[in-house]
Amino acid sequence: MSEQRLQLISHDLCPYVQRAMITLTEKGVGHECIYIDLANKPDWFRAISPLGRVPVLRVGDAVLFESAVICEYLEETTPGRMHPEDPVARAVHRAWIEHASATLAAIAGLYGAPDAEAHGARRRTLQERLAWLERQLGEGPYFAGEPFHLVDAAWAPVFRYLDTFEAIGEPALLDGLERVTTYRRALAARPSVRTAVPEGYPERLRLFLARRESPLGALARAAA
Ligand SMILES: N[C@@H](CCC(=O)N[C@@H](CS)C(=O)NCC(=O)O)C(=O)O
Known part of the structure; x- marks a missing residue:
């Protein structure tokens, strides 16, 4: 320690x-x-x-x-393993942490899209990233079953964005992605995930989005 x-x-x-x-x-x-x-x-x-x-x-x-x-x-x-013991499994988790980062970049691309055409294209990019996750996930509840790993800590913030996007009226992004939907739900219920942001986070994020000159920014302003 x-x-x-x-x-x-x-x-x-x-x-x-x-x-x-x-x-x-x-x-x-x-x-x-x-x-x-x-x-x-x-x-x-x-x-x-x-x-x-x-x-x-x-x-x-x-x-x-x-x-x-x-x-x-x-x-x-510190005590408590959050990576798998097996080197190959550990490397796979690290790779999917990178994929989570690429998914966050796709999210930033979406809320920064300058117009409806770019918004549509960037939605598709984001959905492709999430479809890859769908194919990678098992039965859940987390990325590799019951234990909660570092890779789960990397994906949880992705879904927090989707909560706010949907709350302001962006159409659902996970249609047809059943495993990702189950994963999102399990992560949202995890106490460490719930307490990882300060009080008032959804409204702070809405205000951040509302400052964007983008279709998502317009939705965020309209949701005030
Ligand atoms: N690859 C970095 C990304 C960190 C990052 O992009 N942080 C943003 C906030 S979410 C930041 O500090 N931006 C300020 C800046 O770029 O000036 C990591 O994994 O820590």
Whole structure:
């Protein structure tokens, strides 16, 4: 167990921060959480963050950045395995964490789509990513059955976006994807997932979307 003081530098809407939060909660690791405004990054943050992005985990004097690196560090240094023992299975999980990141990029593409045509094309890209997940998933409830793994912490924030998209009127994205639908439900019920975002998250996300000049932005404004 790490003896050093852990400080997580966060942003209230960041899906990559959620991965670290979920991992910290699953492993019961004490930490301090500091939220920053990414539109107005504090000088102290610029001074320690080479990429200027959250999450950052401070471990004593060391600065860790990139959510995958942070989660792997926590995996290695704290009790409770969240990666499979088998090296091939572990590599498969890491690959699907990458796919979750590509899916988050597709989500950002969707809410940033400048017009209806781009919106349609980007919806299809996102649905293709999710269809790949459908083919990969087993009986559930999680990615690899009953145990909750790091790969599950990586996918949970994907579905949190879909909750808000659907609440503001975007048509469902998971039609016909039964395993993904079951997975989404199981993740939403997990306590570590529920507590990975601050109070008022759905409305904060709606306001973030409402500032986008995009079809999803228009839906978010209309849902006020
Ligand atoms: N690959 C990174 C992505 C992190 C990321 O994109 N963070 C965003 C917020 S969700 C950020 O800090 N953006 C600020 C910026 O790029 O200036 C990770 O996995 O940690």
